[in-house]
């Protein structure tokens with residue numbers, strides 16, 4: 214399993230192959246520079262200490278040593294920069310891939326997952342891949358190259374030291390494989406705990422008012438405290454393994470270096486070896502272990518990355534339910550049809566049970582029905598957010614699943630019941646509908662939604678900042694801002710889920726007027742909660758338990774005296790709002 218993820222991460226790194234290759238080549242060149250540096254240093258010391266030459270006689274060597282020092286630093290710096298650039302580009306492409314895939318999976322997938330979990334995967338999860346890509350992968354390549362180069366040089370000067378290196382070198386990778394299994398389990402646990410902690414924290418922050426009102430804030434704080442403590446404990450367990458591993462590896466490496474040194478000492482005393490090769494080899498031996506020790510250090514990063522990547526690949530491997538094609542939306546005024554449309558969330562019974570209807574071009578169709586009748590599901594099927602279990606949606610005769618997703622969404626303006634506003638300026642929120650919109654166009658859209666004066670009265674006007682979810686605006690103002698976005702988008706198809714929230718009479722009247730203006734000349738589908746909208750609709754579809762049970766104009770349906778008439782008769786407009794008229 215870990216190996217599969219490793220392979221997929223390496224494949225992801227292939228996107229930045231040039232950067233990683235440069236990092237490895239520079240790292241290897243730095244390794245060679247170290248060997249040459251050791252050679253020059255051994256020569257200088259040997260000349261000064263044993264041949265007692267004057268300092269001037271080794272001037273060239275001293276200059277070469279200085280140059281090598283600078284070259285080596287430059288190569289190491291270059292290797293670091295290349296590796297981090299390559300990692301940054303892989304992280305960017307993975308984040309794009311993840312976001313693109315989340316779009317393909319649709320809002321129903323995102324709503325089913327904990328958003329904090331997805332956010333943590335996209336941010337911390339992909340960030341955790343940086344050390345793997347920038348350090349572990351290049352180190353893996355260097356581990357095979359630099360120690361072999363060092364070994365070849367050592368063998369040339371002293372076969373006994375080479376033998377010690379050949380025997381002790383492989384202990385480090387072997388040891389790492391041995392502890393790998395334990396470290397992997399701990400890292401998996403640590404990552405799961407982090408996701409749980411992020412999710413709880415976000416829930417608590419978002420629901421702070423509810424928690425306070427129900428007097429549960431203290432319980433939640435205690436719960437977050439417990440989760441944080443679990444996370445601390447598992448992090449400490451991971452660090453313990455990492456430190457113990459490092460200590461054990463350092464011990465093996467030091468033991469080998471000491472063995473080489475002691476043997477040299479004995480042989481120097483007995484005159485079995487000259488000072489120069491002994492000193493040169495002794496300088497090289499730590500360099501033999503350096504990449505291996507580096508690998509051990511970054512092995513922990515690998516484990517962390519594998520744990521994070523598992524969640525990332527889980528999301529990427531989820532097959533989107535909704536299929537899309539690449540066809541353009543057929544030209545002309547858009548009419549939408551549903552043929553035998555069945556939507557089933559796997560709850561036991563389908564939510565929509567064979568819907569056949571047409572939403573003619575340029576007309577206003579209202580959908581009404583009791584709560585849970587399936588109105589939003591019908592809108593979701595037309596938006597392409599859910600996949601039909603059978604039947605489907607057609608746009609100007611073309612099946613929705615053959616259309617290009619982006620092309621279809623360009624034709625649509627969708628205003629949900631609880632519109633989403635982002636932290637930023639009013640202009641930022643408006644430009645979501647049209648990124649190149651200039652101030653006059655935005656002000657015109659605000660005016661049509663009845664919000665221009667309110668925005669102009671704010672400090673900064675269009676640049677006034679609003680909080681996450683529209684904090685700083687009233688409920689009615691948030692809805693009008695969402696309508697302004699739809700005005701600005703000026704799309705041929707409008708799908709609108711009217712808000713059920715009780716509004717004051719003046720706001721209600723203003724919103725009704727704005728909606729009336731917005732639907733004009735478009736193929737408009739409104740999940741209607743206001744009597745005014747239903748009255749003006751060209752046609753009303755009455756949904757009941759996933760079927761269209763009645764359809765016609767307001768007057769015709771009232772005359773019919775069926776489900777619609779019962780909904781209207783169930784009370785005033787306000788009371789009827791709760792059953793979606």
Ligand SMILES: Nc1ncnc2c1ncn2[C@@H]1O[C@H](COP(=O)(O)OP(=O)(O)OP(=O)(O)O)[C@@H](O)[C@H]1O
Pocket residue numbers: 321558560564582583584585586587588589590591793
């Ligand atoms: N993403 C989903 N996953 C599972 N079940 C869902 C999902 N969305 C809706 N449902 C279920 O499908 C049924 C119909 O829901 P839908 O939102 O379409 O009804 P509605 O008529 O729009 O209701 P309301 O007027 O209260 O918004 C409900 O029982 C709901 O629980």
